[in-house]
Amino acid sequence: MTETNSAGQHICRNCGIVCVEEVAGWSHPEPWRSLKAGWICERPEPLRAATPQESRRGAMRQVRRDRWMRQEQLQPLVVVEGSPVEVAIVGCYQLHPTAHEHPRGWGYLADDGHYGFGATTTRRRFDGQGELAAEARALFWALLRLLPAHQVTVVTDYPEIADMVNAWRRGDLTAAPPGYDLSDRPSGREAKLMYLAPRVHQHAERVTVRVADSYEDTTLGRAANELSVLGWKWCAGELTKTTAADRALVIASKALGVAPTLVPRMNGTEDRDGPHDD
Numbered sequence: 484m485t486e487t488n489s490a491g492q493h494i495c496r497n498c499g500i501v502c503v504e505e506v507a508g509w510s511h512p513e514p515w516r517s518l519k520a521g522w523i524c525e526r527p528e529p530l531r532a533a534t535p536q537e538s539r540r541g542a543m544r545q546v547r548r549d550r551w552m553r554q555e556q557l558q559p560l561v562v563v564e565g566s567p568v569e570v571a572i573v574g575c576y577q578l579h580p581t582a583h584e585h586p587r588g589w590g591y592l593a594d595d596g597h598y599g600f601g602a603t604t605t606r607r608r609f610d611g612q613g614e615l616a617a618e619a620r621a622l623f624w625a626l627l628r629l630l631p632a633h634q635v636t637v638v639t640d641y642p643e644i645a646d647m648v649n650a651w652r653r654g655d656l657t658a659a660p661p662g663y664d665l666s667d668r669p670s671g672r673e674a675k676l677m678y679l680a681p682r683v684h685q686h687a688e689r690v691t692v693r694v695a696d697s698y699e700d701t702t703l704g705r706a707a708n709e710l711s712v713l714g715w716k717w718c719a720g721e722l723t724k725t726t727a728a729d730r731a732l733v734i735a736s737k738a739l740g741v742a743p744t745l746v747p748r749m750n751g752t753e754d755r756d757g758p759h760d761d
């Protein structure tokens with residue numbers, strides 16, 4: 484259950500910034516009115532009560548983290564901005580034998596040492612597109628991390644992923660896997676792929692997709708697959724967070740042939756302000 488703040492602060496439907504009800508109607512209070520002036524709306528409308536974390540930040544996060552996820556970068560491979568980077572993305576989906584929610588693991592590994600893994604879940608017992616959905620999640624987190632800083636080549640074994648990214652590049656911003664819900668989430672956030680699409684379009688010349696016959700064809704692909712399995716097992720309760728993180732570091736550093744030294748984390752506080760978005 485999402486905790487709400489006690490000051491009556493709400494999240495604005497139009498701009499995602501905190502708003503409050505005053506005698507004359509809803510308004511964006513200071514200090515946020517000044518601090519976030521570049522993208523605050525004129526006529527706030529309350530969408531929902533703000534969580535305590537959102538009250539402190541003055542706004543909701545545009546992108547909510549997955550309940551299970553970790554992103555890192557290996558220090559020895561850091562490259563300058565604008566460098567070409569290749570990243571393999573893999574999704575792992577299989578029904579969990581006992582749970583009602585079935586993990587969709589995702590993983591990515593880039594040759595500049597960026598890697599990530601995690602999982603979301605589905606309650607649906609049968610889901611033919613589950614692995615594609617998981618792979619799309621890997622794409623989302625990888626591109627969010629790598630664009631627009633780098634010239635990115637995404638390697639996938641799903642032609643559907645290449646078609647979707649190429650559609651976004653051309654300006655078809657509603658391209659998504661079959662069955663994907665394009666509408667805004669109850670939190671007021673955009674669906675993740677709909678958030679990513681205009682960013683890919685804006686940096687279309689910085690993204691290309693290469694379709695491989697199998698993730699097994701490349702070192703990056705094999706490691707990304709192992710990372711996606713880690714995400715699945717962590718979500719399924721078969722691994723602890725610490726064990727998953729330790730194993731991921733071994734997988735990534737071995738695949739790339741460097742010492743297991745991480746770039747110090749900047750995102751020390753993880754977003755825990757409520758249920759995750761799908």
Ligand SMILES: [Zn+2]
Pocket residue numbers: 495496497498499500502511523524525526527528
């Ligand atoms: Zn607003």
